Amino acid sequence: MSQALDKPKQETRKIRVLVAKPGLDGHDRGVKVLARALSDAGMEVVYTGLHQTPSQIVGAAIQEDVDVIAISILSGAHMAIVPEVLRLLRENNAGDIAVLVGGIIPDEEAEELKKMGVYEVKGPGTPLSELVEIVKRAASARH
Amino acid sequence: MTQELEELVSLFRKGDTRALAKLITMCEESEDKARRIIDMLDVDTQRRAHIVGFAGAPGIGKSTLINRVIEEYRRRDLGVGVLAVDPTSPYTGGAVLGDRSRMNRHSVDPKVYIRSMGTRGQLGGLSRATRDAIRLLRAYGKDVIIVETTGTGQNEVDVARVSHTVVVVMMPNLGDTVQFIEAGPVEVADVFALNKADLVGADATMAELRSMVQLRFASNSWVPPIVKTIGTTGEGVKELVEWIEKHYKYLVETGELRQRERRAYLYEVVDLTKHRLSTLVDSEIGSDSHALEKIDFLDGSANPYKASDNFVKHLIERISGHTQQKL
Ligand SMILES: Nc1nc2c(ncn2[C@@H]2O[C@H](COP(=O)(O)OP(=O)(O)OP(=O)(O)O)[C@@H](O)[C@H]2O)c(=O)[nH]1
Ligand SMILES: [Mg+2]
Numbered sequence: 001m002s003q004a005l006d007k008p009k010q011e012t013r014k015i016r017v018l019v020a021k022p023g024l025d026g027h028d029r030g031v032k033v034l035a036r037a038l039s040d041a042g043m044e045v046v047y048t049g050l051h052q053t054p055s056q057i058v059g060a061a062i063q064e065d066v067d068v069i070a071i072s073i074l075s076g077a078h079m080a081i082v083p084e085v086l087r088l089l090r091e092n093n094a095g096d097i098a099v100l101v102g103g104i105i106p107d108e109e110a111e112e113l114k115k116m117g118v119y120e121v122k123g124p125g126t127p128l129s130e131l132v133e134i135v136k137r138a139a140s141a142r143h
Numbered sequence: 144m145t146q147e148l149e150e151l152v153s154l155f156r157k158g159d160t161r162a163l164a165k166l167i168t169m170c171e172e173s174e175d176k177a178r179r180i181i182d183m184l185d186v187d188t189q190r191r192a193h194i195v196g197f198a199g200a201p202g203i204g205k206s207t208l209i210n211r212v213i214e215e216y217r218r219r220d221l222g223v224g225v226l227a228v229d230p231t232s233p234y235t236g237g238a239v240l241g242d243r244s245r246m247n248r249h250s251v252d253p254k255v256y257i258r259s260m261g262t263r264g265q266l267g268g269l270s271r272a273t274r275d276a277i278r279l280l281r282a283y284g285k286d287v288i289i290v291e292t293t294g295t296g297q298n299e300v301d302v303a304r305v306s307h308t309v310v311v312v313m314m315p316n317l318g319d320t321v322q323f324i325e326a327g328p329v330e331v332a333d334v335f336a337l338n339k340a341d342l343v344g345a346d347a348t349m350a351e352l353r354s355m356v357q358l359r360f361a362s363n364s365w366v367p368p369i370v371k372t373i374g375t376t377g378e379g380v381k382e383l384v385e386w387i388e389k390h391y392k393y394l395v396e397t398g399e400l401r402q403r404e405r406r407a408y409l410y411e412v413v414d415l416t417k418h419r420l421s422t423l424v425d426s427e428i429g430s431d432s433h434a435l436e437k438i439d440f441l442d443g444s445a446n447p448y449k450a451s452d453n454f455v456k457h458l459i460e461r462i463s464g465h466t467q468q469k470l
Contacts, residue, residue, distance in 0.1 A: 044238050049244030
C-alpha cells in the first residue's frame with residue numbers, strides 16, 4: 001500500500017489529570033472550577049468525587065493513566081493524606097505521576113511535602129491560570 | 144518505542160494494571176500504535192466477555208446505576224471492566240470526565256478496572272479507541288465489560304454496535320415519555336432500566352413504557368424487559384443484572400451472539416476506513432492556508448462539486464501509489 005494511508009497523522013499526547021478531594025471537608029465547587037479550567041486548556045480531567053481515601057486516589061490514578069494528580073485539601077489533614085498517596089504511588093511502581101497539593105498549608109509543612117516528592121504546593125488564592133501552567137509543567141517534566 | 148511496547152505487553156500478560164492502562168493510552172494516542180498493539184496481542188481469538196452498553200439521557204443516573212451493577216457482578220465473583228465515555232469539547236480538545244466519581248469506591252478492588260475516555264473528535268458516543276480498549280479488557284481477562292455513553296440518538300446506535308446487550312436507561316417524567324421514546328432509536332434496547340423509580344410518576348412512566356414495548360417489539364423473539372431501579376440505593380439492580388445475563392444466554396442459545404459480533408466487526412472495519420480516509424483528507428490539506436488554496440487550484444472554476452471531484456481523484460491516486468506528490 002502507499003505511504004498516504006500508512007502514515008496518518010502525527011501523534012497527539014493529551015495531558016490527563018486526576019482531580020481529587022480527600023478528607024472530610026464538604027463541598028466540591030472549588031475543584032469543579034479547577035477541573036473546568038484544566039479542560040478549557042485542552043486537558044482530560046478525571047474527577048473522582050468527594051471524600052476519597054489515598055488508596056482510592058492512587059487506584060484511580062493508575063487505572064486512568066494520568067500524568068498528574070491534583071489534590072485539594074482544606075480540612076488540614078494534608079500531613080496524613082499526602083504522604084500516604086506518595087507512598088502508595090511508589091509501592092505501585094507509579095512514583096513518576098506528579099502530585100500537586102492545594103490547600104491552606106503552613107510554609108514549613110509545604111517544604112516538607114516537597115521534600116517527600118510533591119511537585120508543588122499552592123494556597124487557595126492561587127490564580128487558575130497559574131495552576132494550569134503548573135499542571136502543564138508537571139506533565140511535561142514527565143514525558 | 145517497540146521495546147517499550149514489548150515490555151508493556153509482557154507486563155500486561157502478567158496482569159499488571161499499569162500496563163493495561165498505558166496500552167489503552169497508546170491506543171488513544173494514535174491509530175498506528177493501536178494497530179501494533181492489536182497485532183502483538185492477537186486478542187480476538189482468546190477470551191470471551193459479555194459486553195454491556197449503557198445509554199440514556201444526561202443525568203439520568205447511568206454511572207450511579209453502573210456503580211451498583213459492578214457491585215452485583217462482584218458478588219458473583221466476576222471481573223469487571225468499565226469504559227465511561229464523555230464528550231470532548233470540539234473547541235478546546237479538553238474534557239471533564241465525571242462518571243468515575245459515581246463509582247470510584249471500586250478503585251481499590253483489583254478485579255475492577257474503570258477507565259474514563261473522551262470522545263476525542265469522533266462524532267457520536269464513542270471514541271475511536273473504545274473498541275481497542277474493549278479488546279484489551281477482554282484479553283486482560285475481564286468477564287464483563289460495561290460501556291457507558293451519554294446522550295441519545297446516534298450515541299445509542301453507536302454503543303449498540305459494540306455491545307452484546309444494550310441497557311437503555313429511562314426515568315420518570317422525562318418530559319413527555321412517549322415523545323422522548325419516539326425520538327430515540329429504542330430498537331437498540333435489549334433491556335430497559337426505569338431508574339429513579341423512587342421519584343413520583345414512576346408507575347405512570349412504567350405503564351407508558353410497557354405499552355410502547357408491546358407496540359414496538361411485539362414481533363421480536365426477545366421482548367425487552369423493563370426493570371425498575373434506584374441507583375442511589377441499589378434497589379432493583381439484582382433483577383437488572385439477572386435480565387442482562389438472561390439476554391446473554393438468549394444470544395448464545397439462538398446463535399445471535401455470533402451474528403452480533405460479526406456485525407460489530409464489520410461496522411468497525413467501516414468506521415476505521417472512514418476514519419482513515421478523513422485523516423488522509425486532513426493530512427493532505429495540512430495546517431497552512433496555502434495548501435488549502437491548492438484544492439481550488441485543481442479546478443479553478445469556483446465550482447465546489449467539480450473541485451471536490453478533482454480532490455477525490457487526487458486522493459485515489461495517492462492511495463493507489465500512482466503519485467507520491469502531495470497537493
Ligand atoms: N432520586 C434518585 N436520584 C438518582 C438515582 N440514580 C441516580 N441519581 C442521581 O442522579 C444524578 C445523576 O447521576 P449520574 O449517575 O451521574 O447520571 P449519568 O446518567 O451517569 O450522567 P451523565 O454521565 O452526565 O450522562 C446524581 O445526582 C445521582 O445521585 C435514583 O435512582 N434516584
Ligand atoms: Mg455518567
